[in-house]
Amino acid sequence: MRHIEIAVNLSDGLVMNSSEDPSADPPGDAGGLASLTAIYLQQTANLSNALLDMWSAWAQAADVASRQRGLAAGKSLSRLFAPEAWKAGEFGPLLEELRQTLSLPQLADVPNLNLSAIDTLAATADLIALLQQYMSISLPLWLSATRQFQAEITTRAKQGNGVQSPGEALDLWNGIVDRALMEFNRSGEFAKLQQRLLRASAQYRLELRKLGERGARLFDMPTRAEMTDVYRRMHDMQREVQKLRRELSALRHSKATSADPTQSEVCAGES
Amino acid sequence: MTAGLTELIDLSKRVANAAGQLARLRETDVEIAQTPREEIHRIAGRTLYRIAMDHSRRVQTPVLVSYAMVGRWNVLDLQDDRSFVRNLVEAGCDVYVMDWGHPTPADQFDDFGDLVNSYMDAFVDVIRERHGIPSINLLGICQGGVLSLCYAALHPDSVRNLITVVTPVDFHADQADERIETGFMNVWTRGLSPADIDLLIQAMGNIPGEVGGTMFSLMTPFRTLTKYNLTLIQAGQDRDTLMNFLRMEKWLADRPDHPGAAAQQWLKELYQDNKLFRGELVIDGRLVDLSAVVMPVLNIYSETDTIIHPLASKAMRSRVGSKNYTELPVSGGHIGILVARSKTLGDSIATWLAQH
Numbered sequence: 001m002r003h004i005e006i007a008v009n010l011s012d013g014l015v016m017n018s019s020e021d022p023s024a025d026p027p028g029d030a031g032g033l034a035s036l037t038a039i040y041l042q043q044t045a046n047l048s049n050a051l052l053d054m055w056s057a058w059a060q061a062a063d064v065a066s067r068q069r070g071l072a073a074g075k076s077l078s079r080l081f082a083p084e085a086w087k088a089g090e091f092g093p094l095l096e097e098l099r100q101t102l103s104l105p106q107l108a109d110v111p112n113l114n115l116s117a118i119d120t121l122a123a124t125a126d127l128i129a130l131l132q133q134y135m136s137i138s139l140p141l142w143l144s145a146t147r148q149f150q151a152e153i154t155t156r157a158k159q160g161n162g163v164q165s166p167g168e169a170l171d172l173w174n175g176i177v178d179r180a181l182m183e184f185n186r187s188g189e190f191a192k193l194q195q196r197l198l199r200a201s202a203q204y205r206l207e208l209r210k211l212g213e214r215g216a217r218l219f220d221m222p223t224r225a226e227m228t229d230v231y232r233r234m235h236d237m238q239r240e241v242q243k244l245r246r247e248l249s250a251l252r253h254s255k256a257t258s259a260d261p262t263q264s265e266v267c268a269g270e271s
Numbered sequence: 272m273t274a275g276l277t278e279l280i281d282l283s284k285r286v287a288n289a290a291g292q293l294a295r296l297r298e299t300d301v302e303i304a305q306t307p308r309e310e311i312h313r314i315a316g317r318t319l320y321r322i323a324m325d326h327s328r329r330v331q332t333p334v335l336v337s338y339a340m341v342g343r344w345n346v347l348d349l350q351d352d353r354s355f356v357r358n359l360v361e362a363g364c365d366v367y368v369m370d371w372g373h374p375t376p377a378d379q380f381d382d383f384g385d386l387v388n389s390y391m392d393a394f395v396d397v398i399r400e401r402h403g404i405p406s407i408n409l410l411g412i413c414q415g416g417v418l419s420l421c422y423a424a425l426h427p428d429s430v431r432n433l434i435t436v437v438t439p440v441d442f443h444a445d446q447a448d449e450r451i452e453t454g455f456m457n458v459w460t461r462g463l464s465p466a467d468i469d470l471l472i473q474a475m476g477n478i479p480g481e482v483g484g485t486m487f488s489l490m491t492p493f494r495t496l497t498k499y500n501l502t503l504i505q506a507g508q509d510r511d512t513l514m515n516f517l518r519m520e521k522w523l524a525d526r527p528d529h530p531g532a533a534a535q536q537w538l539k540e541l542y543q544d545n546k547l548f549r550g551e552l553v554i555d556g557r558l559v560d561l562s563a564v565v566m567p568v569l570n571i572y573s574e575t576d577t578i579i580h581p582l583a584s585k586a587m588r589s590r591v592g593s594k595n596y597t598e599l600p601v602s603g604g605h606i607g608i609l610v611a612r613s614k615t616l617g618d619s620i621a622t623w624l625a626q627h
Contacts, residue, residue: 165275165278166275166278166279167278174497174501177492177493177496178492178493179451181493181496182451182452182492182493183451185455185490186451186455186458188462191459191462194459198463198467198470199467201474202470202473202474202475203470203474205474205475206473206474209474227376228376228379231376231377231380232380234377235377235380235381235385238385239385242389
């Protein structure tokens with residue numbers, strides 16, 4: 001007969017051992033029935049406990065994911081869709097934050113989840129947002145110039161020195177716009193925007209380069225990074241050649257000087 | 272009302288005149304750098320030319336002209352009657368010109384060390400060898416002036432006389448005398464962080480010529496806005512003026528890329544950190560000590576230069592070690608003084624050289 005021994009250990013889970021025991025009570029015996037009932041109940045309890053443990057583990061995982069990633073991702077997403085973010089531009093850091101939040105450790109034999117498209121999107125969005133911002137900053141400048149022009153026309157008219165011809169008006173307008181633009185181009189506001197535009201343009205170009213490099217690898221063509229590496233090596237070699245030429249020239253010079261002092265002038269000219 | 276209509280009709284007539292003049296011209300009609308020259312030496316896309324004109328010599332030691340890398344040297348030979356190099360030859364100099372060429376991505380790692388100690392030094396050596404002389408006259412313009420100054424400091428024995436034209440030395444001098452129309456490049460560069468410049472170079476490799484063009488457009492926004500309407504209409508009223516305009520346009524359109532590593536030094540170490548003036552610039556591991564510039568120096572600057580503040584040029588006086596330092600203020604714009612019809616600048620340089 002098969003005897004099943006079940007030990008319950010709440011901490012370690014269900015442990016089942018089985019063995020053949022010829023002296024065990026036959027089925028139908030009251031004591032045996034009670035024992036089986038107890039075993040059944042025990043098994044049910046164990047199963048429930050195991051299920052509880054599993055759900056608890058999942059709940060913990062969900063909690064960690066929510067706290068470690070969900071909250072951060074939610075915050076990032078809410079900032080991403082906030083109108084202020086679009087107005088201010090510079091999505092790069094925000095989307096990088098999102099990419100970091102969603103990234104997982106790399107596994108050797110599992111294809112890596114490629115989130116680099118986020119970077120390209122970020123760079124594009126940044127550039128568009130900053131160009132819009134540039135427009136929004138420069139438009140009031142033209143309005144201001146227009147107001148200055150109108151004020152100047154009015155002042156001149158009041159002084160009896162009104163603008164007499166379209167040409168004169170054009171000269172006046174050009175003078176006002178010229179000054180307004182130069183002042184704007186030297187302002188801190190413009191400098192800050194220029195700086196951000198430069199960063200966004202450079203970042204956009206770098207991201208495009210990454211896309212291009214993926215394409216180049218696909219078609220087995222040299223990438224920009226590989227070419228840059230070749231250029232660096234060429235440059236280093238050119239410098240080395242130049243250095244060797246100079247050393248050779250110096251050697252020839254010293255040799256010529258020791259042999260015939262009048263030759264020194266000629267050799268000094270060698271490159 | 273009538274005056275306005277008359278003016279409008281006149282404008283329409285002027286536009287038609289300009290359109291008519293333009294319709295007669297093709298791209299090949301607009302030529303620059305027509306003064307005869309011969310190629311003397313070439314290294315990796317950089318070329319040494321000699322202006323091949325027979326003329327009496329007042330100055331026996333040849334002059335090597337080094338222009339900036341942000342534009343082509345041929346602005347110095349825009350047309351026969353507006354040619355700086357031709358004027359120098361006619362004033363009695365034997366003139367060589369360095370052409371920095373059109374740097375490609377392969378040149379992106381060229382820094383000041385390469386420009387000064389490789390290319391410039393090799394060209395100086397070629398001229399010395401050709402003429403059998405120990406030193407030459409070096410004439411640098413704008414950025415080419417800075418490179419010439421560095422060369423003179425590092426190779427003083429190879430330079431007999433140094434002439435600098437609209438050359439910045441103190442890159443922060445504009446702060447002492449702020450003018451709305453001057454020093455935009457200084458303000459713009461100081462508004463960036465060193466990391467911004469690194470990022471730009473990382474992304475671009477070389478600085479595209481178009482970036483330089485945009486910078487110059489921002490310096491003179493009004494001129495940029497009106498160039499192809501008011502200015503072109505005005506220039507189009509007669510062929511000669513139009514040709515002048517178009518030659519300058521041809522030169523402007525030919526903006527070479529700037530080698531990235533040199534641009535990094537130019538913007539960070541000079542514009543931002545002012546290392547040349549502070550005596551902290553290091554090229555190829557050697558400190559550029561301007562007190563080593565002991566040969567005679569002629570420093571030419573313009574009070575109305577909108578790109579290089581006159582104080583930035585005049586600061587040279589306090590830094591060079593030369594006991595024979597002369598300043599020559601000239602009137603005109605940064606490029607204007609080089610493309611002027613007047614031969615005064617060339618004559619002044621030749622006269623000074625003949626005396627030294």
